[in-house]
Amino acid sequence: MTQPTLALRSVSKSFGMTAALTDMTLELHPGEVHAIVGENGAGKSTMIKIMTGIYQPDTGGVEIDGTPVLLQGSKAARLRGVAAVYQEPMVFPDLDVTENIFISATGSLWLNKSAMRRAAIDLIAKIGMRLDVDRMASGLTLAEQQAVEIARALSQNVRVLIMDEPTASLSAHEAAELRRVARALADQGVAVVYISHRLEEIFQLADRVSVIRDGRHISTRLVTATTPQLMISEMVGRDVGNYFSKMQSTATQDVLLSVRNLGLAGIFEGIAFDLHRGEVFCMAGLIGARRTDVALAIFGITPANAGTIRYKGKHLHAKSPSDAMAAGIAYVCEDRRKLGLAMELPIRWNITLATLSRYLSRLGLVNTQAERHTAADFRKRLNIRTPDAEIPVGKLSGGNQQKVMLSKWLNMNPDLLIVDEPTRGIDIGAKAEVHDLIRQFAAQGGAVLVISSDLPEVLALGDRILVMREGIQMAILDHADASQERIMALATGQEKAA
Amino acid sequence: MKSRLYSWEGLLLVTFLIIFAFNTITQPQFLTVSNQINMFQLSIEKLIVVLVMAFIIINAEIDLSVGSMMGLSACAFGWSFQHGLDPALAIVLCLAIGAAGGALNGFFVAYMGLPSLVVTLATLIGFRGLARVMVEDRGITNFPDWFDAIGQQGFIGPVPFALVCFVIMFAVAWIVLEHSGFGRKTYVIGSNRHVADFAGIHVRRHKLIIFTLAGVVSAFAGLLYAARVGAVRGDVANGFELDIITIVLLGGASIFGGSGTLVGTGLAILIVLNLRNGMSLHNVTGHLQTGVIGILLIASVLGPRLQWPRRLGAARQR
Numbered sequence: 001m002t003q004p005t006l007a008l009r010s011v012s013k014s015f016g017m018t019a020a021l022t023d024m025t026l027e028l029h030p031g032e033v034h035a036i037v038g039e040n041g042a043g044k045s046t047m048i049k050i051m052t053g054i055y056q057p058d059t060g061g062v063e064i065d066g067t068p069v070l071l072q073g074s075k076a077a078r079l080r081g082v083a084a085v086y087q088e089p090m091v092f093p094d095l096d097v098t099e100n101i102f103i104s105a106t107g108s109l110w111l112n113k114s115a116m117r118r119a120a121i122d123l124i125a126k127i128g129m130r131l132d133v134d135r136m137a138s139g140l141t142l143a144e145q146q147a148v149e150i151a152r153a154l155s156q157n158v159r160v161l162i163m164d165e166p167t168a169s170l171s172a173h174e175a176a177e178l179r180r181v182a183r184a185l186a187d188q189g190v191a192v193v194y195i196s197h198r199l200e201e202i203f204q205l206a207d208r209v210s211v212i213r214d215g216r217h218i219s220t221r222l223v224t225a226t227t228p229q230l231m232i233s234e235m236v237g238r239d240v241g242n243y244f245s246k247m248q249s250t251a252t253q254d255v256l257l258s259v260r261n262l263g264l265a266g267i268f269e270g271i272a273f274d275l276h277r278g279e280v281f282c283m284a285g286l287i288g289a290r291r292t293d294v295a296l297a298i299f300g301i302t303p304a305n306a307g308t309i310r311y312k313g314k315h316l317h318a319k320s321p322s323d324a325m326a327a328g329i330a331y332v333c334e335d336r337r338k339l340g341l342a343m344e345l346p347i348r349w350n351i352t353l354a355t356l357s358r359y360l361s362r363l364g365l366v367n368t369q370a371e372r373h374t375a376a377d378f379r380k381r382l383n384i385r386t387p388d389a390e391i392p393v394g395k396l397s398g399g400n401q402q403k404v405m406l407s408k409w410l411n412m413n414p415d416l417l418i419v420d421e422p423t424r425g426i427d428i429g430a431k432a433e434v435h436d437l438i439r440q441f442a443a444q445g446g447a448v449l450v451i452s453s454d455l456p457e458v459l460a461l462g463d464r465i466l467v468m469r470e471g472i473q474m475a476i477l478d479h480a481d482a483s484q485e486r487i488m489a490l491a492t493g494q495e496k497a498a
Numbered sequence: 499m500k501s502r503l504y505s506w507e508g509l510l511l512v513t514f515l516i517i518f519a520f521n522t523i524t525q526p527q528f529l530t531v532s533n534q535i536n537m538f539q540l541s542i543e544k545l546i547v548v549l550v551m552a553f554i555i556i557n558a559e560i561d562l563s564v565g566s567m568m569g570l571s572a573c574a575f576g577w578s579f580q581h582g583l584d585p586a587l588a589i590v591l592c593l594a595i596g597a598a599g600g601a602l603n604g605f606f607v608a609y610m611g612l613p614s615l616v617v618t619l620a621t622l623i624g625f626r627g628l629a630r631v632m633v634e635d636r637g638i639t640n641f642p643d644w645f646d647a648i649g650q651q652g653f654i655g656p657v658p659f660a661l662v663c664f665v666i667m668f669a670v671a672w673i674v675l676e677h678s679g680f681g682r683k684t685y686v687i688g689s690n691r692h693v694a695d696f697a698g699i700h701v702r703r704h705k706l707i708i709f710t711l712a713g714v715v716s717a718f719a720g721l722l723y724a725a726r727v728g729a730v731r732g733d734v735a736n737g738f739e740l741d742i743i744t745i746v747l748l749g750g751a752s753i754f755g756g757s758g759t760l761v762g763t764g765l766a767i768l769i770v771l772n773l774r775n776g777m778s779l780h781n782v783t784g785h786l787q788t789g790v791i792g793i794l795l796i797a798s799v800l801g802p803r804l805q806w807p808r809r810l811g812a813a814r815q816r
Contacts, residue, residue: 301696322698331696339696342689344756353686354697360679408697 003066005030005191006051006082006160011060013046020046021215023060028160028191033182035194035206035223039235039399039427043215044195048162051193052084053077081159083152087168087425088337089145093138097124100137101151123151126188127181141287143174150181161185162193167201168425171286171453172488179205197427199228200456211235236429249463249479250443251279256312257416257447259298263306267293268471271307275416275447280438282450282462285491289468291451292334295418298449299331300324312415325354330409334420334451336398340405343394347386348375350393351407378407383433399430406437417441420451435461455484467491506750510765517769521776528779535656537775539726542660543568543719543735544742545767549664549671550712551746552763556675557708558688558755559607559614564716565738566625567599571720573629576638576730585642592717599625600713604706614709622739630732639729649725660722667715672760684708688755744791745770748798769794 004027013021021043028034038044049055050062053071061068064080071077091100098113098120120133129147131140137148146166153161163182167175179201186192186207196202202209203223211218211234218234254277263269268290275281283291297304300318309316311327318324321331333339341350352359352371359367359374375389382403386396393404402422409417419438423431438461442448452458458465465482467474467490474490474497489495521528538545547564554561571592578588599621606617653659675681687694687701694701724730749766751758770791777787 320698320700321696322700325698333696338690339692342686342693342756345685345689349682349686353693353699356679356682356699364678364680365673366677366679366682 002029004028004063005065007063007066008047008050008057009060009063009068011047011050011057011062013050013055013058019215021050021057024212024215024217026210026217026220028193030159030189030191031186032207033186033192033194033205035196035202035209036212037196037199037202037209037231037235038212039429042212042235042427044212045164046215047212048084048164048193048195051077051160051162052082078156081157082162083156083158083160084162084164085146085149085153085166087165089142089149091137091140091145091148094136096136097131097133097140097148100148101133101155103152104156119155120151123154126154126184127151128184129177129181141174143170143178146170146178147181150185154185158190160191160193162195164195165197165425166194167196167198171288172455173286173492175201197425197431198454199231199428202231203228213237232428235427247439247460249279250439251463252277252445254278257298257449258310259307260310261307262294262297262304262309264293264297264302264304265306268468269306271468271473273466273473273476275449277415277445277447278442279463280442280448280450280461282452282458282465283468284452284455284458284462284465284487285468285474287453288470289491290471291468292420293471294468295331295420295449295451298324299329299418325412325414328412328415330354330412330414330417332405332409332417332419332422334424336401336405341393341401344392346390347379347384347393347396347404348372348389350404351375351378351389351411354408355411374411375407378403378411382407382437397427399426399433402426402430402434406434410437410441414446416447416449418449418451421453422450423452423454423457431457455487458482458487459484469493469497472497507759507762507765510748510750510762510769514765514769514772517772517776521772521779525776525779528776531656533775533779535658535661537771538661538664539658541741541771542658542664543723543726544738544745546660546664546667546719546722547712547716547738547742548745548763548767549667549760550708550715551742552671552749552751552758552760553675553684553708554614554712555743555746555751555753556688556755556758557684557705558691559705559708560618560743560753561603561614561709561712562618562739562743563599563603563621563625564712564742565735565740566622566629567596567713567716568720568723568735568738569733570599570625570629570632571596571717572724572730572734573632573638573732575721575724576641577632579641580638585645589721592721593714596713596715596717596720597710598713600710600716601706603713604709607709608702608705626732626736629734633730633732635732637729637731641724641728645725646728649722650728658726660726663722668760668764672764675760680704685756688757690756744795748795 006028008024008026011021011024024047036044046055050057053073053076062071063069069080092103098117101120101123102116117133124131124133127147127150131144131147137145166178170178182192182194182205194206206223208220209223209226209231210220211231213235255274256277257275260272262271271294285291296302298309300320300323303317303319316327337343348371352374359371361367378384379389384400384403386400393401422434438448438450450461459482463479465477465487467477467487469491477486527533551561551564574592574595575588578591579585603618603621606612607614648659653662675684683694683699683704686699687704691701720735723735745766746763747753749758749763773790774787
């Protein structure tokens with residue numbers, strides 16, 4: 001075996017009383033794609049932060065090329081060739097692609113713009129992307145922004161590239177593109193660390209996979225020597241059934257929401273579907289299919305300007321979220337950080353946010369006793385893992401944040417629950433829990449509209465599936481007629497709208 | 499319990515106690531009723547506006563026009579009085595001007611989506627301009643005795659009316675900010691207004707209310723100032739907004755919104771007052787006093803961001 005480019009040797013790290021990593025050992029070899037899987041809170045982020053010099057280990061150490069090193073800060077790590085690319089890339093919207101790639105050089109007095117531009121073109125070519133280096137970063141797609149970040153890392157002679165859930169927000173096509181880039185980098189001798197919750201892509205891409213759980217290293221295996229079932233059982237520490245099996249439909253004939261010819265000029269048009277009580281109805285499509293815009297129209301954020309919405313048999317035209325909420329519609333948005341949760345405020349505050357008026361006395365004072373009761377109730381019901389409900393919600397892992405967001409809306413007792421990318425970036429255990437919640441909600445007579453880019457999820461949840469493409473409704477498939485291939489064919493326009 | 503001791507409020511409390519103890523030991527006249535009342539009385543109008551400024555800043559906005567509004571209100575009172583308007587009616591008029599001016603700020607910020615820094619910088623100039631136009635460069639004095647008495651005599655025993663108002667308003671502000679639905683919404687909007695929007699909170703209306711309230715309270719404080727000094731001029735309360743914002747920031751509110759408490763604000767008030775009073779008793783000049791307060795602000799803004807007091811940093815950084 002070759003000398004590992006980077007190795008963790010018995011690394012432990014605690015925060016106060018909580019041990020985030022215990023005796024963690026891991027070797028990254030040049031030219032390999034090394035996948036790391038584990039539930040949220042398993043210690044993956046702490047591990048990345050130690051590799052990139054943001055945290056220092058309490059005990060144990062980091063070796064680069066077999067030599068122990070002290071990585072003090074991310075700059076020190078970058079100088080040694082360790083860089084990370086995150087799910088939400090760091091780009092400067094008002095700079096162009098070239099300037100973004102050479103951002104650390106923009107501090108120097110003399111900039112040779114044309115040389116930088118040529119180098120940027122080379123780097124973009126090296127990762128096999130097609131991207132105009134003169135474009136402003138503000139107009140780039142997420143995938144393109146990630147490419148810029150990777151090119152930036154390459155410009156600094158990266159030897160270990162950590163990709164933290166890079167495909168979580170990408171469409172299937174973009175994700176495939178990114179995996180190709182990761183493979184190309186590995187072929188050039190870079191050690192690629194690939195963190196993902198999408199097990200199927202790990203099997204497509206990785207050479208080796210390490211499972212971590214509760215801050216400990218559980219196993220490292222060749223991908224060819226493991227199975228999804230084995231990985232999942234190691235991740236959760238118990239045997240699990242098939243997570244993505246379709247559950248029994250509970251759909252009734254009772255129409256709750258009826259949308260006809262709904263449109264918003266220049267965004268989407270001609271959307272028409274019925275949603276029944278007890279039904280889970282999915283909207284599938286690529287990024288840019290405008291599925292979220294349909295949800296925002298129903299919820300009253302950006303009302304539609306064509307077509308009709310009937311809800312509980314009555315005409316509904318929500319002009320603001322409070323109109324929609326008064327009618328019993330809840331919308332769990334896709335972007336937890338920007339739109340979903342007030343990250344630095346307590347969990348309890350976030351849970352009661354949409355229902356605050358229920359907790360107010362006649363004088364307008366908040367009944368904290370009742371609030372605590374609600375928070376404790378949801379913490380138990382949804383299995384939110386936290387020491388208490390008074391800490392900022394931003395301190396929780398993604399899966400637990402998602403559960404807090406769901407709690408906020410379930411507390412409203414809505415009739416219609418719209419959930420937008422409900423399991424993006426959360427681990428497989430939490431995913432299954434969220435799916436169960438959605439199913440339970442429908443079984444109790446509610447209707448659910450799920451927007452998801454995760455095809456296995458769409459197939460596992462949807463009683464019926466509406467496929468959209470660029471603002472147009474392509475088809476509504478019954479579960480029996482739906483397959484990943486069929487949905488993709490419609491979403492990419494290979495199969496024409498009926 | 500440990501986290502409370504390490505919190506920003508904890509540090510403010512310790513700082514206050516040190517200054518208080520130092521003043522008590524070194525200056526026998528410090529801990530007298532008259533000096534204590536005098537200490538508050540000298541900046542009581544600012545302290546009242548500090549209370550609404552805390553709401554504004556926690557809401558992730560800023561209002562630079564409060565000093566000008568205090569001046570405008572005081573001058574409008576002087577002008578109305580000079581033109582023979584009944585003083586009681588003039589007071590109502592001034593409060594109405596405060597509401598209108600505050601609502602104007604709120605309208606541009608909440609409904610037109612302009613940054614409050616820009617809007618209130620414009621009204622800072624505008625309100626001040628109006629005040630100067632009204633009274634030009636003469637002073638207006640000789641208000642009715644009852645009006646001057648409000649500002650200059652004891653209301654409950656030796657405690658003047660303005661201080662009684664401040665104490666009551668502090669209690670109300672504390673209950674509203676930390677225990678009411680309105681206060682909760684103030685924090686949430688300040689932390690992330692989109693989250694508030696998506697949760698069905700009327701963000702625009704909330705901001706309009708807060709700015710209107712700031713206008714009314716500033717106008718009220720301007721009237722108190724006129725009563726205490728017994729005269730108005732075009733430059734009344736000039737530059738007060740900076741002292742007011744300073745105290746709120748020292749109290750631990752983040753300029754980015756979403757954090758800060760009224761307890762912290764109250765402690766910041768006590769620190770600034772005691773520091774100034776102690777220095778005055780030691781015959782430190784006014785300019786030097788301002789310098790010391792300035793250093794305090796720099797320390798309060800930068801301190802938590804430095805690496806050294808890590809826990810404080812964690813407590814304050816967003």
